[in-house]
Structures are given as structure tokens and as C-alpha cells.
Amino acid sequence: MKTKLSLLFVAVAGLFVQAQDTEACTENLSLMATSVKSKNIDAYDYLTLLRKDCPSFHKSIYSYGEAAIKLRIEKATTPADKEKYARDLMKFYDEHDQNFPNNGAGNKMKKGLVLFDNNLGTDKEIYDLLDNAFKTDYANFKYAKAMYVYFEILVKDFKAGNKGVELQQIFDKYDDLSQKLVEEEDELTNEKDGYLSKEEAGETLLDKEIKRKEKIESNLEIFAGVKNDMDNIILELSTCDKLIPFYQKGFETNKGNEEWLKRAANRLEAKGCDSDPLFSKISEALYKLNPSAEAAEKLGVVEYQRKNISKAMDYFNQAADLYKDNSKKANVYYKMASIYSKSNKVQARNYARKALAVKPSYGKAYLLIAQLYGSSINDCGNDQFEKRAMYWLAAQYCDKAGAADSSIKGLASKTAASYRAAAPSKTEIFQSGKAGQRIAFNCWVGESIAVPNL
Template sequence: MKFKIAFTLLGVFFAFNVASAQDCTVTLSLFNESAKVNNFSDAYPKYKQLLENCSDFNKLIYQRGAKMLEDMIDVAETEERKQELIQEYINNQMMRLEKFPNDTKEGDMLADVAMIKYKHEVGSLEERLESFEKVVETDKDNFSSPVAIYAYFRIANDLNDAGERDIQFLFDKYDEVIELIETQENDKAAEAKPLIEKQEAQEELTRRESRILKNSEIYLRNYTKIKGSVNSLLGSKADCDNLIPLYNKDFEAKKGDVDWLRNANARLSAKDCTEDPLFFKVSEALHKIEPSANSAYSLGQLAEAEGNRKKALAYLNEAAELAKDKSRKSRIYYRIANNYKAQGSFSQARSYYRRALDNKPSLGVAYLKIAEMYAKSANDCGTTVFEKRSVYWLAADYAKRAGRVDPSLSSNVSATVESYNGRAPQKSDIFQEDAAGKKISFSNCWIGESVTVPNL
């Protein structure tokens, strides 16, 4: 008898759950359809019903809910109602994180909250700044929205313009924001790199791979635009005319302060304020107290300015070994590569350009430099005129990679690729040599790569 009762109760419970799930499915479907067409009078009550009875049923509740609430905020008739909806939007994003933590990035949700406050000027500038700082402190690896990153720096700039924060604060925020952008650029470029190489090898991408590549390239274009906007905001505030008096004034009092020296050295170096005596004083003082990547790099710059290339390369290599940050390493390797390229040591230069790319896959200009060296070596590679001119196809391929990982170079890349392809064998040459589809190797020169003759 007890077994029958238990079984009956289990059946009732199961039936209740099935019915409840069916109700949630129906309500969610109706809500989704109404919200999609901005029928808020029908969608909003169903949304509230889902939150009350089906809060952990499906992530779509919160995805569609966020979009609906954003639209409702924009058309709110009173300020009071607008503020209520903003709070509901914030609650929606936090509930999504709570109910679906495995499918939700905390950084994305916190950035959404910071952005809604920024867009609708909720709280003071300082309070809005704190919302973005919370994203960085909590989950900066997933702080990926280009618009949100720009908004973060815009608030810092507004605080400086209002006289509420000093110029050093703005410089610190600039460094932080550029690091955020470059981290995301590197991630997207690294994601795209194997897919670009697969395309270049004339292998077909899967639908998923095509989608990943397209999204990566969209993000890279957006990060390029945002970086330009951030630099425009900082503008003349960070030029040598402002930096040198600022740091000169405090040098005697701060020359034993490692943090101050490190900051001044990095800023002066980044803005190429290297001809003023202050730069040497700061660099030398820093290297004595704490030999580091920054101080070694600066002394390398000074040696370059003096024309002592050997000494410069020694300091720059020391800087690269000491550097912990990948973007910093990349910048140093790139400078070393340029030194070798200027000497005509193309193989050494390529090695360092590749090291720079390993540390910063979005450094498209390094691909352009390799392409340029290949083009300059055309007469030294291959055994026939056709083979020598085929080097230009390889140069064009490298130039194309530059545009794929750094969209800011696209106009320069297009002109460069057109120029190289114009110097490569043409359709009649390929036909005459019967070379279409054949692989040409350049193992007889420093390039050591090969290229497949295209079917033009």
C-alpha cells in the first residue's frame, strides 16, 4: 500500500514538472515573439511571469529580456520609469549570471551594467568609473566590448577635463585601456591566424570556422577604430611639450622613486621624447636602481640615437629578455628586427619579426616588413627569371596577412599587394611556362620557403 502511495506521489510530481516545463516553454515562446516586434505591453508581463516561475528555465529569458528592457528604457515616458527600467536591466544581467554561470561571462554582464549607467548618465562620473573598474578588477579577460572599453576611457578623460582627476591618472587609464584593447586584438588575431593560413593553403573552411574568422575580423576592425578614438581623446595632453615639464619638475624629488621613474621612462619612451636630456637622466637613474625591460629599452634607444648599433642591439636584447608583458616583448623584438633589416641582415630581421608576431599576432606591420624584404630579394632567389619573379607572389601573401590581422593597414596593404602582383609573372607567363598549380621552392636563398603558382 505504501509503495502504491509513493508511486502515485512520484507520478503526480513528475506530471507537475512536465506541465510546469510545458508552461514555461509556452510562455517563453510567446514572450520571445512579442519582444522581437517591440510589443512591450504583451511581452513585459510575460517576462515578469517567467522571472517569477521559470527563472532558471532558459538563458533566452535574460537575453531577450535585456534587449527588451534596453528598448523600453529608450522610450520611457518619465524619468522615474526610466530609472526603474534601468534597475530591472541591471537585475536581469545579474540574474542571468546567477542562474546560468557556466554559459555567461561575468565580464560581459558587468560591462553591460557599466554601459547602461554610462549611456543614461546614472550616478556621478566617479560612480560610473567605478562600474567599469569593477569589470577590470573582476574579469578583465572578458572585458571585450570595443564600445565599453572606449566609454571607460571617455569617463576618465571627462574627469580630467573637469579637473577632478590629474593628468597622471589619465595616463594610467590610457595605459590600462590600450592594454585591454591589445589583449583582445591579440586574442582575435591568434584565433584568426590558423584559419587565414588554412584559406591561403586553399583548404575549405567549415561553416563554424568561417563564422569564427568573420567575427574575429569584425572585432579587429572595431578595436582599430576604438584605439584611434582613444588616442584622439588623449590628443595633445600626452605630447612631449606637456610630458617633459611635468617630469622635469619632479625629477630631483623623485629620482630615487622606482615607480615614478618607471612611469616617466615608459611615457617618455612611448612618445619618443628621447632627445631631451631628461630622458637620459630618467633612464640612467632607473637602470641603476632596477635594471628592467623599460630601462634597458630606453638605453637602447639612446645608443641608436648615438649611432652605436651594436650597443643598441645589446640593450634591446636585454630588454626583450627582461620583459614580462607580451605586447612589450613584441615591441622590442620589432625594433630589433628593424635594426637588422636596416643592416641588410634579412634572415636575422625575419627571425625577430616572427618573434614579435608570436608575442603579438595582431602586429600586421611585421608581415609587411617581411613582405618588403622578400620583394627586395627577388633577384637573389630562384634559378630562372620566372622563378625570381615568383617571389613577389610570396611577398603579396605576407602583405595580405598584414591586412587580415590589422585592418588599419588595409589601404596600404591593398596598394602593396597590387604592386607585388604586378611584378609577379602574369597569365601569359604562367601559360608559356605551363606552371599553373606547380610549387616553386626558394631553398637556394635565405627565404627558404615555397609558393604555389596561381591559376590566373
């Protein structure tokens, strides 16, 4: 009986202690959160208790805790203190991963950025941290800044002749990071396409959906900026004069390497070297190895360079049919639309619309349609007023382009303004007596536009 009572006492006592611990953890977490929100550096003191006594109590310890340590870094008065708390933040990221595995926070990547953002450590230390994160936690390597820093350090080492970095490594890393940027952009644009489709259907977005759409647009602008910066860094290393002999030298060794052929063809095309015979040789080898969507697209470019337009379109259509990724499919349709824009406006618009059908956020397709309409004023309309009214329709498509793709909003706005400036003036609208009336374009355009009210 005494033994049973003793065991019961121990169990009850354990529950009592556990309840006390839970209560203390809850209180300290609440106090830390409040301090963080008020930008009070005392948040760190509560975090210290939580790290010691409640490391796996709740995941919010790590979101608020990150902010608490960053406050200490921000308020540090000496370089030594700044580094002390920065290094502590890196340790804290490891604790987060230990106590909440698979948290998706990208902590390995963040460790490299802590050093970079605070001007600490060496380039090698930062690079090694980012390299490890990219290789072991690829899915959560999501920050555009991390991608840029990772690439920039490698390029600096190449230019300085450090660590035996070769040009092929630069190209490979650029391709790897470009692919990651595309993946992150696709994830965002696919989500945005859902909102755009709702709006096109006449549905009103909820407030939270509007905010999320704005956040997506902001992130897409950041990714576009990083992509542009990376392109500028590598531009001097990848001119046709340098690329063609470089890939010519490696072709025989790699003609059975599908990944090498894809990347070589992509870079030659991106840098405008696709008229060189080497591009044809690489593209044909790629298609022979595997007649994939990408290989078919490259052969379409080859045939277009050879002025075999019909054959080029066959390859492009094959590529579009094979692509499962909507962004890549839309890219091919847009390429076809651009080619047809020089000779067949109806077909050009058809393919631009196909691009928009699979990718509603593909703003460039709207701009192409605007260009087609803006160049058609002499094809439509019964008099000069109606002919120039076409500019209003072109401007509307520019507006759609900017709304669909924030990265081209500036260009779209500028182009729309130029079209509206070329449309009938207020005086001409008044003299025509057509204010508020709808003008139908009974030509290949087959659309209509309302004359602005005065």
C-alpha cells in the same frame, strides 16, 4: 498512521506544485524566446512572470530577458517610458548577478552603457558605474565602447577643471585602459593564431572556425579603433614639451617606483621623446631596480639612440628571452628587424620571421619582409624581367600581412597593388614567354615566384 498519511500527502502535493511551476516556467521561457526572435514587445510580459516566479530557473531567462527589455526601450514612445525600461534593465542586470553569480556577463559594466546609449543619467552617474565595474569586475570589463566612454568622461572632467582631476590621473587611467585593451586583443589574437597556424599547415578550417575567425577580426578592428580614438584624445596632453617637464618633476619622488618608471618610459617612447636624456635616466633607473624584460627593452632603445647598435641588440635579445607574452616578444623582434632593415636585410628578415614564429597574426612583420623584397630588385635576377618579378613576391607578402592582421588590411592591399603595378605587364609576360614559369631568386632572398598565367 494519520500523521504518516498527512506527511505523504504534503510531500506529493509539493512535488505536484513543483512540477506545475517547472512546466509554467518552461512554457513562459519558450514563449518569451519566440517573442524576442520575432521582435515582439510582448516578450516583456512573459519576462515579468519569469522574474516573479522563476528567477533562478534557467540562465537563458537573462539572455532573452535582456533582449526583451531592450525591445521595450527601442519601442518606447515617450522619454519617461524609455527611462523607465532603461532603469528596469539596470535592475534586471542586478537580478542576473544575484540569481547566477559569476555569470561572466559584465553586468556592472553594462549598467553604465545602458545610461550612455540611451542619453540618460549624468556623466558622473555613468562614470561611477563604469568605475565600479572596472575596479570590482575587471575580468568582465570587455566592451571597447565601455573603455572609451569611461576614459572620455574623465578627460572631459579634467579639461573642464571638474572634481580636481589631475594630469597624472588621466595618464594612469589611459595606461590602465590601454593595458586592458592589450589583454583583450591578446586573448583574441592568440585564438586567431591557432586558426592561422592550421591554415599555414594546409588544413581547412571548419565552417564554425571560419565564422569565429571572422568575428575575432571584427572585434580586433573595433579594439584598434578605440585605441586610436583614445590616443587622439590624449595626444594634445602628451606632447614631448609637456611630458618631459612633467616626468622630470616627478622623477626624484618616483625613482624607486617600478610601475611609475615603466609607464613614464612607455609614454615617452610612444610619443617619440626617447631621444631626450630623461628617457635614458628613467630607463636606467628602471633596469637598476629590476632588470626585467621591459627594462631591458627600454635600455635597448637607449643604446640605439646612442648608436650603440650591438649593445642595443644585446638588450633587445635579453628582453625577448625574458618576455613570456608572445605579443611583447614579437614586438621586440619586430623592433630589431626594423633597425636591421636599414643595414642588414638578411638579419632584418630573420627577426621578422622570429616575430611571426611566436605571433602568426603579426602582420606588420610580413609587410616589413615585403618592403625588404621590394627594395631588392637590383640585388636579384638575371635580367630586367626577373628583377621586376621580385615585386610579385613582395605583393604576396603584402597579401599575407592583410590576411594575418585585419587592422592593416587596407594598407597591405594598397601596397600590394603598387607592387603589382610595378611588376612586368601582361604584354611583357607575353613577350618573355615565361607565363606560368617559376623564377628563382638566387640571391640573399632565396625564394621563388610563379609568373602569372595570361
